[in-house]
Amino acid sequence: MDESILSPRDFDSHPAYVYPPYRSSVKRGPTLPLIPLKEKLRNQHAPVYGTDDLGALDHDLTRNAAKNGAPLGERIIVTGRVLDEGGKPVRNTLVEIWQANAAGRYVHKQDQHDAPLDPNFLGAGRAITDNDGRYRFLTIKPGAYPWGNHRNAWRPNHIHFSLFGDYFGSRLVTQMYFPGDPLLAFDPIYQGTPENARERLISRFSLDTTEEGFALGYEFDIVLRGPNQTPTER
Amino acid sequence: MALKETPSQTVGPYFAYGLCPQQYDFDLKSLFTPAMAGPETPGEHITLIGRVIDGDGNPVFDAMLEFSQVDANGRYPASREAIAQNGFRGFARVGTGTDEQHRFIVRTVKPGSENAGEAPHVNVTVMMRGLLTHAFTRIYFEDEAAANAEDPVLAAVPAARRDTLIARRSEQAGSIVYQFDIRMQGEQETVFFDL
Numbered sequence: 001m002d003e004s005i006l007s008p009r010d011f012d013s014h015p016a017y018v019y020p021p022y023r024s025s026v027k028r029g030p031t032l033p034l035i036p037l038k039e040k041l042r043n044q045h046a047p048v049y050g051t052d053d054l055g056a057l058d059h060d061l062t063r064n065a066a067k068n069g070a071p072l073g074e075r076i077i078v079t080g081r082v083l084d085e086g087g088k089p090v091r092n093t094l095v096e097i098w099q100a101n102a103a104g105r106y107v108h109k110q111d112q113h114d115a116p117l118d119p120n121f122l123g124a125g126r127a128i129t130d131n132d133g134r135y136r137f138l139t140i141k142p143g144a145y146p147w148g149n150h151r152n153a154w155r156p157n158h159i160h161f162s163l164f165g166d167y168f169g170s171r172l173v174t175q176m177y178f179p180g181d182p183l184l185a186f187d188p189i190y191q192g193t194p195e196n197a198r199e200r201l202i203s204r205f206s207l208d209t210t211e212e213g214f215a216l217g218y219e220f221d222i223v224l225r226g227p228n229q230t231p232t233e234r
Numbered sequence: 235m236a237l238k239e240t241p242s243q244t245v246g247p248y249f250a251y252g253l254c255p256q257q258y259d260f261d262l263k264s265l266f267t268p269a270m271a272g273p274e275t276p277g278e279h280i281t282l283i284g285r286v287i288d289g290d291g292n293p294v295f296d297a298m299l300e301f302s303q304v305d306a307n308g309r310y311p312a313s314r315e316a317i318a319q320n321g322f323r324g325f326a327r328v329g330t331g332t333d334e335q336h337r338f339i340v341r342t343v344k345p346g347s348e349n350a351g352e353a354p355h356v357n358v359t360v361m362m363r364g365l366l367t368h369a370f371t372r373i374y375f376e377d378e379a380a381a382n383a384e385d386p387v388l389a390a391v392p393a394a395r396r397d398t399l400i401a402r403r404s405e406q407a408g409s410i411v412y413q414f415d416i417r418m419q420g421e422q423e424t425v426f427f428d429l
């Protein structure tokens with residue numbers, strides 16, 4: 001690992017641990033101040049993996065769980081670049097996604113929402129970024145679903161993302177939303193994010209990414225913590 | 235810094251088929267498993283066992299934890315080839331939804347020290363429904379009292395709270411177990427780090 005040091009976590013960009021409108025945060029978020037770690041201790045390694053770990057269809061959710069046909073719903077391309085705060089592409093980094101199907105139902109056994117499962121859709125995908133930091137998934141637009149947080153609570157359409165970056169400390173788990181979703185205004189998970197940072201969670205509809213006659217396209221760039229631009233001398 | 239970080243969002247309740255598919259019996263290969271080391275890895279083989287406890291004292295059944303550590307010689311795995319050679323991955327991922335008592339159970343070897351003066355420890359990332367931003371903590375070992383006393387990270391923790399970072403050693407059915415519960419809130423709230 002080089003001598004540069006991971007920049008501090010930018011807490012103005014992230015939700016607080018306890019945000020009462022999101023009910024399950026109340027008993028689960030830590031309440032005591034975090035203990036700062038010394039600078040050089042931030043530079044711990046991300047796990048080791050490689051493109052060989054992935055299956056050929058891992059990035060294609062329309063085919064990677066197909067049993068006897070194609071999944072129902074609107075095909076979409078979701079692509080973007082993973083960058084660090086200095087604007088440098090984060091290469092060869094793992095991007096894992098998971099989502100509900102077009103009807104708003106997750107495969108997970110705990111999801112008892114009364115909407116149909118799709119025998120041809122699992123909803124899990126993964127990709128590794130290329131030299132420009134770019135990833136690309138082909139999937140189905142996820143549906144909204146009710147979740148019981150408050151009366152008539154529905155999650156906006158979203159795709160879960162998990163990334164490592166180059167450091168143990170650059171870990172990010174987030175959710176990508178879709179532009180113009182009327183449910184965003186009522187969603188405490190989205191609204192729990194600092195106001196000036198929320199829009200970074202919304203993907204951009206892109207005709208350039210769209211494949212004519214086949215799938216609409218959305219761009220979602222992701223910025224991870226990166227090394228400080230001026231490494232400390234020692 | 236030219237760009238701003240993408241905000242964190244909760245991992246939610248439905249991560250299992252995407253992030254821990256094999257552990258939860260979904261038909262997809264897991265990229266990471268609940269084992270940091272294989273049977274052939276050199277070192278003292280141990281099992282880390284514990285629960286995540288919420289502010290009401292209830293075990294959390296839908297948490298996801300990641301663990302990272304050095305091997306017995308104080309080194310992280312350098313490559314996939316190195317992992318293939320001695321089975322040491324140095325990284326594990328586990329959900330708390332498959333054990334009846336909602337425990338995590340992680341097989342590994344006892345870590346050495348990465349740098350002189352640092353006590354052996356395991357890095358832990360905690361994620362769950364209700365946690366909008368993941369939390370970092372560490373597991374230290376109770377039988378490393380001398381090294382723990384010198385450790386710069388433990389030294390930065392208020393003395394009264396250090397105990398929340400120490401795993402308890404016991405022998406169960408011939409194997410070495412370290413017990414470590416993560417308390418999200420309450421009097422014994424686990425220390426979390428700004429990493």
